[in-house]
Amino acid sequence: MVPMTRVVAQGTFDLLHPGHVHYLEDAATHGDELHAIVARRANVTHKPAPILCAEQRRDMVAALGAVDEAHLGHPEDVFVPIERLDPDVIVLGFDQHHDEANIADALAERGIDCRVERASARDPRYEDELLSSGDIVDRILKRRDPDRGDGRDCQNGDRPRGERG
Ligand SMILES: Cc1cc2nc3c(=O)[nH]c(=O)nc-3n(C[C@H](O)[C@H](O)[C@H](O)COP(=O)(O)O)c2cc1C
Numbered sequence: 001m002v003p004m005t006r007v008v009a010q011g012t013f014d015l016l017h018p019g020h021v022h023y024l025e026d027a028a029t030h031g032d033e034l035h036a037i038v039a040r041r042a043n044v045t046h047k048p049a050p051i052l053c054a055e056q057r058r059d060m061v062a063a064l065g066a067v068d069e070a071h072l073g074h075p076e077d078v079f080v081p082i083e084r085l086d087p088d089v090i091v092l093g094f095d096q097h098h099d100e101a102n103i104a105d106a107l108a109e110r111g112i113d114c115r116v117e118r119a120s121a122r123d124p125r126y127e128d129e130l131l132s133s134g135d136i137v138d139r140i141l142k143r144r145d146p147d148r149g150d151g152r153d154c155q156n157g158d159r160p161r162g163e164r165g
């Protein structure tokens with residue numbers, strides 16, 4: 001009986017987009033079972049806090065076909081879920097701000113035998129595609145609050161609120 005290879009992927013996953021789907025589908029190819037860890041708002045300090053609560057972000061990630069199980073991250077110690085899940089592979093996102101060697105060292109210190117790999121990037125396929133949660137928020141602000149910008153996104157003919165085609 002060949003043992004199952006357990007994979008872990010992680011992220012904020014605020015407003016989901018095709019880049020997240022690509023990342024998780026890529027991560028799933030690294031083994032047999034994909035577990036996704038969803039970051040707690042308090043641990044997202046390298047960019048603006050997510051809009052959605054962790055439970056909602058976890059539920060959306062759990063609904064993706066590539067994901068076998070999604071987990072709320074630990075509030076204080078990011079290695080608590082790792083020690084519980086005991087993965088064979090941790091797959092970092094293509095631009096995730098973690099250093100593979102640092103994570104590998106931290107795993108070794110904890111006696112966790114787990115490879116650290118990195119997923120590929122998904123490039124935009126459509127002229128108007130947004131592959132960033134932050135960019136999606138920015139577009140919402142611009143469209144909903146025209147004073148923040150021209151309120152018009154002529155790339156795909158969208159009209160500012162209030163105008164009907
Ligand atoms: C191996 C690993 C485990 C993590 N575990 C947690 C955790 O338990 N709780 C948490 O809030 N964040 C955890 N994180 C951090 C976030 O998932 C994520 O890396 C951080 O928010 C940056 O991701 P992003 O900018 O790609 O969204 C972990 C990160 C890694 C690499």
Ligand SMILES: Nc1ncnc2c1ncn2[C@@H]1O[C@H](COP(=O)(O)OP(=O)(O)OP(=O)(O)O)[C@@H](O)[C@H]1O
Nearest residue numbers: 011012013019023093094095121122131132133134
């Ligand atoms: N276009 C993409 N291609 C591949 N992976 C992606 C893409 N966009 C995001 N990811 C990956 O998804 C994971 C979670 O990303 P995160 O939740 O930070 O979303 P994000 O859209 O990158 O956020 P933001 O752009 O607002 O910082 C990260 O590991 C990231 O590398």
